[in-house]
Amino acid sequence: MSPIAVEIVVPAFNEAERLPAGLELLCRRLERLPARAAVLVVDNASSDATAEIVRQWPGGPVEVRLIHCAKRGKGAAVRAGILSSRAGIVGFCDADMATDPAVLDTVLQMMRVHPVIIGSRTHLGSRVEARHSRTRSGGALLFRRIAGRLVPGVGDTQCGFKFFHGDLARQAARRQRSNGFAFDVELLARCVRMGAAPVEVPVTWNDVPGSKFSVLRHGLPVIAELARIWFLLRRTPAVRAVPSASAAEIALIRPAA
Structure with a gap:
């Protein structure tokens, strides 16, 4: 059989209700x-x-494989999944599939040129159905402004749909220290520091009930996490060498004839 070319990490904490439909899709x-x-x-x-x-x-x-991560936090789970991967292309998405995976075709074609492709709900071409409260919407705006200082040029660091050249993702994940909701910011920032600028693509995104994030419970800890990421990045020297996708990886993601 041909080798696995694409591996997708799905972090799951008490997702028994939403996971079956998401996995099937x-x-x-x-x-x-x-x-x-x-x-x-x-x-x-x-x-x-x-x-x-x-x-x-x-x-x-x-193939659907199970990986255990005892350390709590979405960032810890995604990091464990990325470090367990072996494929040339590695990504992650949320268990609820709030981002329509139909965008995968576009993402994988773009990965022939770009090492980091991320879904963006702020992209002009995106279709977003959100049912957030004013409090959560306001908190998201504040978060984006702070995150924009750490990952300049990226409008949406938190959309749960991101793909990387595998070696790059594994190198960034090895350096990642954030385990909470803001881990995406650190992961993307480390890719940028290796010379791989994320490219945003439009998505179709539907707000699926059951999110575990609460502005009241997690707002201040997330801001503190962003501050810690800023501190960590300042202490970490930039690594300019970025592994390129090999010819074999590019061949594996060409469209079918």
């Missing part, structure tokens, strides 16, 4: 790719049936 999309793909579901110390759902997932053309 993602696997159906991955089956249509011209290259082999796998899904790495990272069980982030769930107390529900999340892990059992993955263990019993029926076999098919898309």
